[in-house]
Amino acid sequence: MIKKTFKWLGALLLLALLGGGAFIAHEWYGDKPVRFKSYVDRTMVKMAFDSPETLTSLGFLESIGIKGHNANLDDASLAKDNELYDMLPQIRQGVAQYADEDLDKSDRMSKEIALYLLDYAAVATQFRFHSYPVNQLFGIQNGFPSFMDAQHQVNTVEDAKNYISRLSQVKRQFSQSLEGLKLREEKGIIPPRFVIDRVLDEMQTFVAQPIDQNILYVSLQDKMIKAEQTAQTNNKSVFSAQEQAQILSQVSTQMQASVHPAYQLFIDYFTSLKAKSTTDDGFWKLPDGDKAYASLLKFFTTTEYTADFIHQTGLTEVARIQGEILTILASEGFDISQGFTPAIDTLKAQPQFYYPDTDEGRAQILADYQTILDEVSAGLNDAFNVRPKAGMKVRRIPEFKEKTAPGAYYQQPAIDGSRPGLFFANLYDIKATPKYSMRTLAYHEGIPGHHFQIAIGMEAEGLPLFRKMSPFTAYTEGWALYAEQVAWELGFQKDPYDNIGRLQAELFRAVRLVVDTGIHHKRWTREQAINYMLANTGMAESDVTSEIERYIVMPGQATSYKVGMMKILEIRAAAKQRLGEQFSLSEFHDVVLTNGAVPLDILARIVDDYVTEKLNNPAK
Structure with a gap:
């Protein structure tokens, strides 16, 4: 049922992206959509719809009343991770099937950038486990509370129930993440000792805090209060005092049943891992660390x-x-x-x-x-x-x-x-x-x-x-x-x-x-x-x-x-030298910003093309 719903939602999103038309079904299901943009967009959409947390972060479905994804957390298993890497050659083949001569200038650039990313990913796959996914700066242990606080919107009782549903899935997600940590351990990719000390201190502090002072509890409480205050300005109510109390009681239950046990899994693991850690800090210490x-x-x-x-x-x-x-x-x-x-x-x-x-x-x-x-x-x-x-x-x-x-x-x-x-x-x-x-x-x-x-x-x-x-x-x-x-x-x-x-x-x-x-x-x-x-x-x-x-x-x-700064200044100086008095700082900034993020050599070419066109058409 969930997969069918995601397909329907994906088609709905693609419809919005393409602006409608009789060929929607082909653009979504065909091996080679008519538009190059349709192919790369639907690839991104399918990946996004496989990640409920991404959908929440993007925030486009809520505006049309679709919130079911907000009840779930991502699948963090190695098997799911392998699915993505196994897809990359197929995606590259799909991108490459569009001949340059059949694409306009914008699509040719999109194709070039897509191939740049995919080719890098193919080479770097050998180093996919050269990382410390749980560390003092980021990782599921601090990313999850931050995500729930900053990105999970709560404006209705449904939103609050989805929040609680996500809390109930924390132990499952942490257990899946542990698979990747143990595989890295087997490969000799172990964080430096200070990293382990930092994350242990962070997680032990997190679980030692009274539940009603924990960010996961307080954040939901604050969001319900603000939603109720907003509703009352329109003579409505979304969270009565009784509903708030019931919901917060369920939060406490899930904190004890799912959240704290999840953190304890990590605390136990990193406590045992510490004996294998060293004070060497650079990547040079890892297998093929210099190449990585x-x-x-x-x-x-x-x-x-x-x-x-x-x-x-x-x-x-x-x-x-x-x-x-x-x-x-x-x-x-x-x-x-x-x-x-x-x-x-x-x-x-x-x-x-x-x-x-x-x-x-x-x-x-x-x-x-x-x-x-x-x-x-x-x-x-x-x-x-x-x-x-x-x-x-x-x-x-x-x-x-x-x-x-x-x-x-x-x-x-x-x-x-x-x-x-x-x-x-x-x-x-x-x-x-x-x-x-x-x-x-x-x-x-x-x-x-x-x-x-x-x-x-x-x-x-x-x-x-x-x-x-x-x-x-x-x-x-x-x-x-x-x-x-x-x-x-x-x-x-x-x-x-x-x-x-x-x-x-x-x-x-x-x-x-x-x-x-x-x-x-x-x-x-x-x-x-x-x-x-x-x-x-x-x-x-x-x-x-x-x-x-x-x-x-x-x-x-x-x-x-x-x-990056030095390169952008270099590109600006080159444009200024060529254009002389015709140089416009605002136009330069527009050219740099309106093409999205690109590799630096491609950015240089984008600006160079703009300069050439302006020199050839000074009135524009």
Whole structure:
């Protein structure tokens, strides 16, 4: 019954995607749909409909009253994972069956990008288990509570029952995830000891908390209260006090029957695994770890850059950016004679750059972030013609995971507009983000950074679904880092200290090139990497530690930011040189953003084609 329902829902979605027509059945079931976009979209749709959590995250079915998927969690078994990998050759064959000469320009690019991804996946399949899927930064153990809190909407009793249904499936899903962890153990892919210590501490804290204080309980309680308050403004009721009490009682039952036992499975497993762990932190220690790391660098940078080249580039950029920061500090009267670190330490010690370490101080930080975002949003009209329709809100990272979370992150809006883009700020260490760093962080995660790039890509008309969500980190993170510089160029960081905040953020990404390759290629220890980053960034030790630990469990990802930014600036400079006075910053940004995330060499070609067309048709 469920499979039949999913097929019907898939056909309904495809109907909406294609705009109707008599050939719908062929486009959904045929070996070769008439439209290339139909083929790749239906492939994505079928994969999405196989993942109820993805459907919830995308948020398009709720707008037409379909919510059944919200009662289920994904199948996390190895068998299900194998199904996906077994499908890849078939999908590639389906993409390749469309001849280039039969496709328009947009579809040819979509085909090229699809083949790029599929060919990379085919080569990288040998390294599919080279990962630590449960770690201090992400994984089912903290991803599930975050998912339920941020993405499972509760506006009706049905929504609340679906929430409880998902709680009842947690033990099943954790048991399935354990299969993959044990297989990695057999292959000798075991997380470093500190990772095991971190996740054990996180999970033990989670289960020790009283149920009525747990995020899974409190989140649903808050959502029901807000839904009832909203309903009462229209003289209606969706959750009576009695219904709320009954639902929360069921939450308590499932927490004891499913959720806590699931976490105990992981606690028992990682407790036993700890004896096999070591303090070696780099991928070099794993079987074929050097090859796996080279593969990850290629994926995350979409370049052929070697680890040695990236490392040296990082060292060069660190020296350049530190020099610029010292110049500003000297102009503001700081003593720079002792070098970078003492000068930055003096800057950091100034109390005027920090909020009170209180609940009121943290509330003010969130309010000021929103003010910064509203201000920059209102002042970008000359630099961007295309703006996202989705709104942008600021939230605090959930307290249960903020100790090991990054300084901030962005969560994309729902496709149907029912959920805005969210900028999550880490307020655990009040001194980790001084006031002069806040603008840059808001520009990166929010406007005109991730929110512009991701929301505009999602809203772009005519692009296949996979291009709206392509996982090209060098493009997405490169854009966000580039956006920090654009905001400065447009005058949003006139205060010299705000500019230091911007340069420190760029320095941070340059240091990442050094430490990521240092850990995974040059065999640096965790402590070596922490000491290098502390000495060269001026960041708080709590942030440095969590960042280094992030690079250890996400090899290569940290190199994408600076590589992507440098490439986008290079592409912009080339366009500016060719166009001269005809160069338009807003048009350049539109070209970069409206094609979705792409590999960097393809982005260069997109911009080059735009420049050529503009030179040939200057009136356009």
